Structures are given as structure tokens and as C-alpha cells.
Amino acid sequence: MVSLRPMPLPFREIFTRLEARVPMEVWWPGESDFEIMVGAILTQNTAWTNVEYALANLKSENLMDPQALLDCSTEQLVELIRPAGYFNAKAKYLKNLCTWVLANPNAADLPTPELRKSLLSVAGVGPETADDLLLYVYQRPVFIFDTYARRMLEAAGYDVPKSYEGARQALQHHADLAGFDTAQQAKLHGLIVDGGKRARTEGWQDLLAPLP
DNA sequence: AACCAGGAGACAT
DNA sequence: ATGTCTCATGGT
Numbered sequence: 001m002v003s004l005r006p007m008p009l010p011f012r013e014i015f016t017r018l019e020a021r022v023p024m025e026v027w028w029p030g031e032s033d034f035e036i037m038v039g040a041i042l043t044q045n046t047a048w049t050n051v052e053y054a055l056a057n058l059k060s061e062n063l064m065d066p067q068a069l070l071d072c073s074t075e076q077l078v079e080l081i082r083p084a085g086y087f088n089a090k091a092k093y094l095k096n097l098c099t100w101v102l103a104n105p106n107a108a109d110l111p112t113p114e115l116r117k118s119l120l121s122v123a124g125v126g127p128e129t130a131d132d133l134l135l136y137v138y139q140r141p142v143f144i145f146d147t148y149a150r151r152m153l154e155a156a157g158y159d160v161p162k163s164y165e166g167a168r169q170a171l172q173h174h175a176d177l178a179g180f181d182t183a184q185q186a187k188l189h190g191l192i193v194d195g196g197k198r199a200r201t202e203g204w205q206d207l208l209a210p211l212p
Numbered sequence: 213a214a215c216c217a218g219g220a221g222a223c224a225t
Numbered sequence: 226a227t228g229t230c231t232c233a234t235g236g237t
Contacts, residue, residue: 028218044219050235051218085233089220126220146218163226193218 008157009208011178017207018191022198027190033137035064037101040132041093041124042084053083066098093124112140127164135189141182143168143175144189148196155204 030036035055042051055064057080063069069077077091084090100122101107107115115138119130127145134140143149145168153171154160161167180188195207 040218043217045217046219046233047217047235049217050233053235083234085217085235086219086231087233089232093220124220128219132218144218148218189218 008153009210011174011180013211014152014156014208015178015180015184015188015191018195019187021207022191022194024187024190024194027186027193028132028136030136032064034066034101036136037097037133038064038069038094040129040136041090041097042081044086044090044126044129046085050083050085054081057081057083066101070095070098070102089124093122096122096124108138112138112142115140127168131168135182135185139182141175141180141185143172143180143185145171146189146193148193149189152192152196152199152204152208155199156208 028036028039030039038058039051039055042054058064058069061072061076061080063072063077063080074091074095077094078087081087081090081094100118104118107118110118112134116130116134119125119133120127125133131142131144134142135144145164149171150160150167158171158174161170175185175188199207
């Protein structure tokens with residue numbers, strides 16, 4: 001007698017359950033697309049509360065603009081984004097992204113795979129940040145694979161590939177089959193992160209209980 | 213007071 | 226292709 005692993009909880013069901021128990025309005029606040037881009041760099045491995053300090057500093061100096069940010073000295077930029085950590089690296093990354101934005105005014109016309117490659121060519125934009133931008137700036141229905149998604153989906157019984165790229169593609173496929181559109185992907189990512197934080201204290205059993 | 217957060221690049225293997 | 230190391234502040 002072989003004990004079979006139960007069918008993983010369908011994406012739709014996970015989404016519905018998260019939506020029911022995790023209060024969330026808008027996951028990625030921002031007054032402009034550029035602010036979302038800046039936030040995407042600053043929040044790399046960093047708590048969002050720290051990013052908010054840095055964003056406020058940049059706004060107070062009227063730097064929430066690619067050209068203005070490029071014209072700002074690296075020394076001052078480092079000082080303004082200091083609360084977000086990794087400030088030396090992130091200052092460079094921000095300027096790299098500004099250069100890319102100004103050099104690619106028609107980026108939104110590119111198909112998603114090409115746009116993704118172009119974003120990844122920027123030093124400081126890795127796979128997850130690229131997906132953040134595709135989803136929250138360019139409105140593409142991409143599934144954002146991060147450590148929270150891995151933990152939750154493995155807990156739900158999914159066999160998540162080890163490599164980032166393999167996992168990303170597999171889960172994108174699942175999300176596509178489930179028919180998630182851009183708005184739903186945007187919400188799902190937030191729900192997964194928030195849900196993952198709760199699970200640290202409450203565990204997964206309640207949320208991911210198998211279907212009857 | 214260790215631990216971690218809305219990751220990515222550099223480098224060795 | 227797949228592992229380590231480093232980067233850094235602020236909240237718990």
C-alpha cells in the first residue's frame with residue numbers, strides 16, 4: 001500500500017482563502033510608476049517600513065523623477081536612501097534604472113518576454129524585481145515567485161522546482177491555467193506575502209487545509 | 213540581542 | 226548550472 005500525496009490545493013482555492021482572511025487593499029502603493037520602480041529597487045531584501053523613509057526623503061527633495069535622480073550626486077542619493085539599507089549598491093542600481101527608463105521610452109510596447117529581458121539587462125534588476133515591474137508598472141499578468149510563494153506552495157503540496165527560473169515558469173503556468181489576470185496577480189502576490197507573515201506565527205494548517 | 217526583511221551581483225566550483 | 230559571500234538599516 002503506497003500512500004499518495006494529496007492533490008495540491010488549487011490556485012483558485014488558495015487565492016479565495018487568502019482573500020477571505022487576509023485584509024488587504026492595495027499591495028503596492030505609489031503615486032506614480034516611477035515611484036513604484038524606485039520602491040522595487042529599495043525594497044530588495046528590506047522591510048517596506050524602511051523603504052517608506054527613503055521614499056519620503058526622495059520626495060522631499062523632488063527627486064521622484066528619472067532625470068532629476070540622475071542629476072543628483074551619488075553622495076546625496078546615498079544619504080537620502082540610507083534608511084533602506086544597502087545604500088551604496090542601491091544608489092547605483094537606481095541610477096542604472098533611471099538610465100534605462102530614459103533610454104527606453106517605448107518599453108511598454110514590447111511583448112512581455114522581450115520587456116523582461118530588457119529589464120534584466122539593468123544591473124540591480126534581478127528576476128524578482130523584473131517581475132515586480134512587469135506586474136505593477138507594465139500591467140503584465142505575471143506570477144511573482146519569491147521565498148514566500150515557495151514556502152506557501154510547498155506547504156500546499158506543490159512540487160516546486162529548486163531553481164528559481166524553473167519554479168517561476170512552472171508557477172506562471174499554473175497561474176495561467178487558473179486564468180489569473182493582471183489585477184488578480186497583483187493582489188495574489190500581496191496576499192501571499194501577508195499570508196506568509198501570518199503563517200510564521202499561526203502555521204499553515206488552517207489556511208491550507210485540504211478540500212473536503 | 214539575535215534575527216530577519218516585499219534580492220541581486222560577484223566569484224568559485 | 227549550482228553554492229557561498231557580501232551588502233546595511235530598522236523593527237521585534
